[in-house]
Amino acid sequence: MPRIGDLAPDFESMTTTGKLRFSDYAKGSWTILFSHPADFTPVCTTEMSGFALEKDFFAAHKTKLIGLSIDSIHAHIAWVQNVREKTGVLFEFPIIADLDMSVAKSYGMLQPGESETAAVRAVFFIDPNFKIRLIMYYPLNVGRNMEEIKRVLVALQTADEHKCALPLNWKPGEKAIVPPPKTLDELDTRLKSNYEMVDFYLAKRDLN
DSSP: OOOTTSBOOOOEEEETTEEEEHHHHHTTSEEEEEEOSOTTOHHHHHHHHHHHHTHHHHHHTTEEEEEEESSOHHHHHHHHHHHHHHHSOOOOSOEEEOTTOHHHHHTTOOOTTTOSSSOOEEEEEEOTTSBEEEEEEEOTTSOOOHHHHHHHHHHHHHHHHHTOBOOTTOOTTSOEEEOOOSSHHHHHHHHTSOOEEEETTEEEEOOO
16 A cells, blocks of 8 residues: 555556546646546436536646546446536546556555445545655545645645645635754754744744
8 A cells, every 4th residue: 555755656547538548648747536436326427527617726746646446447437428528527647447446456545444346435646756746545435625625735735846844724815834943053943033933942934
């Protein structure tokens, strides 16, 4: 089972947009790989629609989406069309047909305590270097939080850009955590700074 900091397992699969190799698809961009238990199920429909409706947000943050479930390509296509007909929402991102469970197993999406045949609701945030940066797991009966998915994506990208850490409940526009001083000289500099300081080891700064 991959962990934070590991390289994302590569694979080649049939998807709703054709056959693809993950490393080619994700090259040079952030990627969110997410699994759902099954096509034509209510919670999954709301979640996949949520990703589809946020396509402009993910595009603006240079992030590609790719879904997965242990269903056939025919089931995927029928479900995508059904949702488009009933709601007007089109799942344009690829959805992996993982009938042999090979991708689900390589990413630890199959968790026997929950189900041996359906993938849990996993979300993998993968950076342009194919490193797994954050993982979320949800059980079959609880849908994901799209606002949190968007928040942590922006947080990861912001932390990389500014070489900083981010506090509890951080949102774009709020202050970042400054790494604690490692020497006495750094401590003296910190004490003379205009940072917002709770104490010398806990200080915040604007990112602007």
